[in-house]
Amino acid sequence: MKDGGHITLTLPPGAATTADERGRKSLRRAWNQLPRCQRNLIILGITGFCVTVLLCLSGDQLLAASLKDVDTKAEVVAYQMPLPNPHHHPGVDKDVAKDTAAAPVPADKRAPRAEALSDKFNELVAYGEANSAENVARLPETVAAEGLHQAVAMAVALPPPDSNKEQDIGGIDILNNVEEPVAQEQAEPLSEGEQLEQAIKNPLTLGGVSFKEHLKKIKPLLAKGQHFHGATNERQSAVVAAFKHSWAGYKKYAWGHDNLKPISQYSHEWFGLGLTIVDSLDTMYIMGLDDEFKEGRDWVEQSLRFDTKRDVNLFEVTIRVLGGLLSAYHLSGDTMFLAKAAELGNRLLPAFQSPSNIPYSDVNLGDLSAHSPKWSPDSSTSEVTTIQLEFRDLSRSTNISIYEQVAHKVNEKVHDLEKNHGLVPIFINANTGTFRNYATISLGARGDSYYEYLLKQWIQTGRRDNDNLILDYMQAVDGVLTQLMRRTPREHWVYIGELINGKDFKPKMDHLTCYLPGTLILGHQNGMPDSHLILARDLLDTCYQTYVMNPTHLAAEISYFALTEKDDQDIYVKPNDAHNLLRPEFVESLYYFYSLTGNRTYQDMGWKIFQAFETHAKVNAGYTSMGNVKNTQSTRLRDLMESFWMSETLKYFYLLFSDDRKEIDLEQWVFNSEGHPLPVYPLKT
Ligand code: DMJ
Numbered sequence: 001m002k003d004g005g006h007i008t009l010t011l012p013p014g015a016a017t018t019a020d021e022r023g024r025k026s027l028r029r030a031w032n033q034l035p036r037c038q039r040n041l042i043i044l045g046i047t048g049f050c051v052t053v054l055l056c057l058s059g060d061q062l063l064a065a066s067l068k069d070v071d072t073k074a075e076v077v078a079y080q081m082p083l084p085n086p087h088h089h090p091g092v093d094k095d096v097a098k099d100t101a102a103a104p105v106p107a108d109k110r111a112p113r114a115e116a117l118s119d120k121f122n123e124l125v126a127y128g129e130a131n132s133a134e135n136v137a138r139l140p141e142t143v144a145a146e147g148l149h150q151a152v153a154m155a156v157a158l159p160p161p162d163s164n165k166e167q168d169i170g171g172i173d174i175l176n177n178v179e180e181p182v183a184q185e186q187a188e189p190l191s192e193g194e195q196l197e198q199a200i201k202n203p204l205t206l207g208g209v210s211f212k213e214h215l216k217k218i219k220p221l222l223a224k225g226q227h228f229h230g231a232t233n234e235r236q237s238a239v240v241a242a243f244k245h246s247w248a249g250y251k252k253y254a255w256g257h258d259n260l261k262p263i264s265q266y267s268h269e270w271f272g273l274g275l276t277i278v279d280s281l282d283t284m285y286i287m288g289l290d291d292e293f294k295e296g297r298d299w300v301e302q303s304l305r306f307d308t309k310r311d312v313n314l315f316e317v318t319i320r321v322l323g324g325l326l327s328a329y330h331l332s333g334d335t336m337f338l339a340k341a342a343e344l345g346n347r348l349l350p351a352f353q354s355p356s357n358i359p360y361s362d363v364n365l366g367d368l369s370a371h372s373p374k375w376s377p378d379s380s381t382s383e384v385t386t387i388q389l390e391f392r393d394l395s396r397s398t399n400i401s402i403y404e405q406v407a408h409k410v411n412e413k414v415h416d417l418e419k420n421h422g423l424v425p426i427f428i429n430a431n432t433g434t435f436r437n438y439a440t441i442s443l444g445a446r447g448d449s450y451y452e453y454l455l456k457q458w459i460q461t462g463r464r465d466n467d468n469l470i471l472d473y474m475q476a477v478d479g480v481l482t483q484l485m486r487r488t489p490r491e492h493w494v495y496i497g498e499l500i501n502g503k504d505f506k507p508k509m510d511h512l513t514c515y516l517p518g519t520l521i522l523g524h525q526n527g528m529p530d531s532h533l534i535l536a537r538d539l540l541d542t543c544y545q546t547y548v549m550n551p552t553h554l555a556a557e558i559s560y561f562a563l564t565e566k567d568d569q570d571i572y573v574k575p576n577d578a579h580n581l582l583r584p585e586f587v588e589s590l591y592y593f594y595s596l597t598g599n600r601t602y603q604d605m606g607w608k609i610f611q612a613f614e615t616h617a618k619v620n621a622g623y624t625s626m627g628n629v630k631n632t633q634s635t636r637l638r639d640l641m642e643s644f645w646m647s648e649t650l651k652y653f654y655l656l657f658s659d660d661r662k663e664i665d666l667e668q669w670v671f672n673s674e675g676h677p678l679p680v681y682p683l684k685t
Contacts, residue, residue: 356433444510
């Protein structure tokens with residue numbers, strides 16, 4: 001001890017004591033000095049306090065810090081197994097998966113919510129396709145069972161894009177570790193009336209967004225296109241040559257107009273929609289006429305306008321233009337056609353704003369208004385019931401339901417009306433929704449395709465048992481057999497007559513009725529009774545007879561049949577009915593017979609008729625209608641080449657002469673009334 005009495009202590013290393021340590025030691029000393037029971041009481045108090053605090057905090061708060069990484073895997077959308085592809089493109093779903101996996105959208109381009117969803121959907125499709133054990137393990141079992149359409153529907157049905165809500169797709173309940181949908185801020189679904197209004201007011205949109213945006217959303221549903229090899233034999237080549245001759249005349253003298261007048265070498269306007277071009281697109285595609293198809297396609301893209309203030313007929317424009325565009329879309333996979341079809345579909349919707357839901361016959365595509373025919377309060381029954389294949393296909397192709405809904409209502413309305421053994425009067429009122437009293441019953445003009453579309457719609461929608469469409473069809477064919485079918489007295493030709501005023505039998509049959517054998521054999525192929533097939537065969541023979549009995553080997557527009565042996569001939573044609581408009585119905589039926597039986601006799605029958613057209617209807621600028629099929633020396637050429645010559649007559653000839661009777665497979669495709677093939681869809685469950 002030196003230096004002023006201070007003692008200097010030198011401690012061994014490790015023996016240094018901090019103030020904290022000293023404090024802790026004295027605390028411990030004090031704690032040890034407390035009686036045991038007091039110590040227990042304090043422990044109990046502290047424990048109680050902690051438990052209270054824990055109970056007041058939520059699970060999320062408690063675990064937030066440790067589960068930050070959960071965010072990265074919280075976005076869950078139901079993965080859905082792709083349905084069989086409605087467009088019959090084998091492997092399409094695989095292709096979609098590849099496409100989407102190969103071309104991810106750059107992150108900076110994805111802001112809107114719907115786009116993000118679409119990406120998510122694409123990602124999940126690719127994800128499912130990958131099919132690895134790891135992926136399977138990551139997929140919740142509860143979400144692996146629904147359809148591609150539903151997933152797309154989900155993306156499409158979401159509220160307008162909102163980049164701030166990208167995470168709202170779904171979520172994970174952390175505590176239970178099970179998937180639980182997070183409540184979405186969905187816009188109220190629009191009522192049917194509102195959807196109709198929306199589409200009419202904005203004909204350049206689909207589901208409230210631009211075509212481009214919408215088509216992007218439904219990418220997995222889009223058609224991929226079909227391949228056709230072109231003519232493989234001389235007969236097919238001859239038909240292709242006839243088509244090219246018709247196209248060349250139309251191009252030279254009537255390009256962009258509805259029809260060609262091949263004698264005067266001028267154009268004929270009806271609706272101002274380039275009918276011949278649109279009606280011909282799928283025929284050119286099937287025939288492998290790539291250059292001509294491209295000419296037509298480019299015209300549609302650049303020049304086909306629907307905003308002209310002009311009345312058009314709902315039925316004609318639906319079967320020719322809407323059907324033509326949709327078919328061109330399905331065959332080629334070119335979405336330009338689908339966008340055009342959607343615009344047209346929107347502009348035709350005003351027809352359905354009638355008090356009865358039976359559409360008006362006339363629509364002004366520019367004004368977006370509709371009305372009954374100027375000369376009558378009634379629409380034709382066949383017209384209002386021959387738009388459903390097309391409107392339904394538009395809905396299925398775009399995933400926007402309104403078109404199918406409004407068109408299907410017509411089915412329901414007509415189904416509920418009283419009929420004569422399943423047969424319908426040929427006029428119906430769009431205001432009252434009732435048939436005209438005492439209207440004629442006919443399977444010809446104004447009645448024909450009502451029956452055709454009952455069967456074809458049933459096929460298009462997957463052939464549901466006991467569907468009203470097929471029940472109405474069967475009842476109608478029974479009505480045909482019992483009320484309208486007769487045989488001539490001597491040669492026993494079977495024909496389908498008419499009931500004038502709904503009751504008086506008239507032995508008159510329009511050439512239009514010759515579609516029926518084809519429809520009947522198609523029905524038989526799909527399970528209808530043998531009586532249908534027998535009628536089909538007999539009627540096909542009669543229709544053939546209406547051609548070959550005339551010196552030109554071409555049929556008249558209308559034929560009459562003997563009721564008794566007092567009549568000179570079993571089948572005869574009145575002078576005013578002796579015209580031929582290049583109509584397709586009989587060739588169409590031959591095609592169905594050939595395609596469904598493989599019997600080449602039908603090809604030979606068709607070849608005879610094709611040659612008759614070559615001989616009598618071919619002129620320098622195309623093919624023409626004629627006034628008289630009863631005299632080879634005086635056919636009285638009429639100067640019109642209707643667009644159905646190229647959409648139907650030549651297409652059916654070409655397919656009839658194919659070496660491959662399933663060049664278009666009738667299991668997979670259904671032809672609309674204008675000869676445009678549309679896909680058959682799987683049955684909705
Ligand atoms: C075509 O426009 C259609 O086939 C329609 O169903 C009836 N008329 C013509 C052909 O004849």
